[in-house]
Amino acid sequence: MAARSVFRSGLFNGRVAIVTGGATGIGKAITAELLQLGCRVVIASRKSERLEAAVDELSQLIISSSSASITAVCCNIRHEDQVRNMVASTLRQYGRIDYLVNNGGGQFSSPAANMSLKGWNAVIDTNLTGTFLCCREVYNEWMKDHGGTIVNIIADMWRGFPGMAHTGAARAAVENLTKSLAIEWASSGVRINSIAPGSIFSKTAMENYKDLGPMMFQMAVPCIPAKRLGFPEEISPAVCFLLSPAASFISGATLKVDAGQSLYDSVWEIPDHSAWPAPPEGENVCALREVMKELKPKL
Numbered sequence: 001m002a003a004r005s006v007f008r009s010g011l012f013n014g015r016v017a018i019v020t021g022g023a024t025g026i027g028k029a030i031t032a033e034l035l036q037l038g039c040r041v042v043i044a045s046r047k048s049e050r051l052e053a054a055v056d057e058l059s060q061l062i063i064s065s066s067s068a069s070i071t072a073v074c075c076n077i078r079h080e081d082q083v084r085n086m087v088a089s090t091l092r093q094y095g096r097i098d099y100l101v102n103n104g105g106g107q108f109s110s111p112a113a114n115m116s117l118k119g120w121n122a123v124i125d126t127n128l129t130g131t132f133l134c135c136r137e138v139y140n141e142w143m144k145d146h147g148g149t150i151v152n153i154i155a156d157m158w159r160g161f162p163g164m165a166h167t168g169a170a171r172a173a174v175e176n177l178t179k180s181l182a183i184e185w186a187s188s189g190v191r192i193n194s195i196a197p198g199s200i201f202s203k204t205a206m207e208n209y210k211d212l213g214p215m216m217f218q219m220a221v222p223c224i225p226a227k228r229l230g231f232p233e234e235i236s237p238a239v240c241f242l243l244s245p246a247a248s249f250i251s252g253a254t255l256k257v258d259a260g261q262s263l264y265d266s267v268w269e270i271p272d273h274s275a276w277p278a279p280p281e282g283e284n285v286c287a288l289r290e291v292m293k294e295l296k297p298k299l
């Protein structure tokens with residue numbers, strides 16, 4: 001369960017949020033914090049047993065005097081009809097949608113050369129097309145006429161994402177989509193921003209990678225200036241901030257929540273090799289050869 005929110009209790013009283021992937025990991029922390037702030041939250045993802053368990057657990061956070069509530073709807077964001085149903089059923093239930101958090105998503109780890117078209121498409125459809133469908137549907141059905149705020153969860157793909165090239169491409173595309181929609185939908189009073197988390201540990205995130213999971217998260221630690229992993233409760237306050245009136249002049253932006261990881265080291269090792277094309281011959285190459293003779297530099 002999430003730590004207590006630092007925001008003013010009641011900040012989101014009477015507001016309604018959809019959080020995709022809201023039953024696990026980062027999404028669960030976002031849901032928990034929104035509930036503590038009085039929001040009525042609809043969590044949406046594919047697996048009904050996860051949704052039910054989260055509703056049972058997180059409803060215990062709601063104190064009797066609060067306007068908060070939590071309900072769930074099964075939705076695979078890759079399917080347009082299910083996204084339409086998620087939005088329509090939220091509007092039937094609550095009559096408004098103030099916030100959309102596009103958090104549902106993920107990928108598998110594989111060198112790009114080994115990715116099948118099916119695997120590539122699964123990741124692009126989930127993270128890019130799914131996010132687009134949710135944004136478009138919420139906008140057309142509610143936010144176009146009433147305004148609202150959207151936060152897209154992306155990833156640390158600023159230097160590419162070797163080992164997860166499909167998700168790097170999809171998340172970079174969502175960052176660009178965020179900018180386009182910030183302009184197209186400004187006249188409706190819609191703000192839209194992205195959050196790019198670093199390596200954030202949760203049991204569900206780790207288990208997605210099966211046996212590789214523990215090692216992947218462990219390998220990331222030396223590449224994080226904080227020298228530790230992040231946790232979902234370190235992402236949710238940033239989401240609440242961007243949804244809140246404190247961010248009323250922020251749109252089309254991306255907030256990195258990564259302890260500086262994107263500025264630092266990469267887990268992807270490039271083996272020593274001699275495959276790179278030789279430099280053009282000339283006086284500088286000759287001079288370097290002379291100077292570095294003893295060190296045997298590669299040219």
Ligand SMILES: CCCCCCCCC/C=C/C(=O)SCCNC(=O)CCNC(=O)[C@H](O)C(C)(C)COP(=O)(O)OP(=O)(O)OC[C@H]1O[C@@H](n2cnc3c(N)ncnc32)[C@H](O)[C@@H]1OP(=O)(O)O
Pocket residue numbers: 105106107108109110116118119120122123126162163164198199200204205206208216217219220267
């Ligand atoms: C390195 C850097 C460290 C970096 C350091 C570590 C930092 C950690 C960063 C963490 C980032 C996170 O996002 S953590 C969050 C993790 N959580 C998630 O990813 C949850 C959601 N993910 C998923 O559901 C799946 O990963 C996803 C592929 C997107 C969807 O799967 P589905 O089964 O629903 O999709 P389908 O349409 O059936 O297609 C699945 C196809 O995908 C391919 N596929 C799926 N898993 C595969 C696998 N392990 N290896 C190869 N290919 C695979 C196959 O082609 C599958 O087809 P067949 O061959 O026919 O089966």
Ligand SMILES: NC(=O)C1=CN([C@@H]2O[C@H](COP(=O)(O)OP(=O)(O)OC[C@H]3O[C@@H](n4cnc5c(N)ncnc54)[C@H](OP(=O)(O)O)[C@@H]3O)[C@@H](O)[C@H]2O)C=CC1
Pocket residue numbers: 020021022023024025026027044045046047048050075076077078103104105106107126130153154155156196197198199200201202204205208
């Ligand atoms: N953990 C990390 O280090 C980082 C995570 N992220 C991103 O943050 C988000 C949350 O991940 P995290 O909490 O860590 O991991 P989790 O695996 O716990 O969360 C992923 C969530 O997305 C849902 N989901 C996946 N595919 C779909 C789909 N097609 N339709 C609807 N819901 C879907 C899952 O639910 P279900 O299986 O029931 O559908 C699950 O609740 C993801 O987009 C992830 O890629 C980004 C950068 C780093």
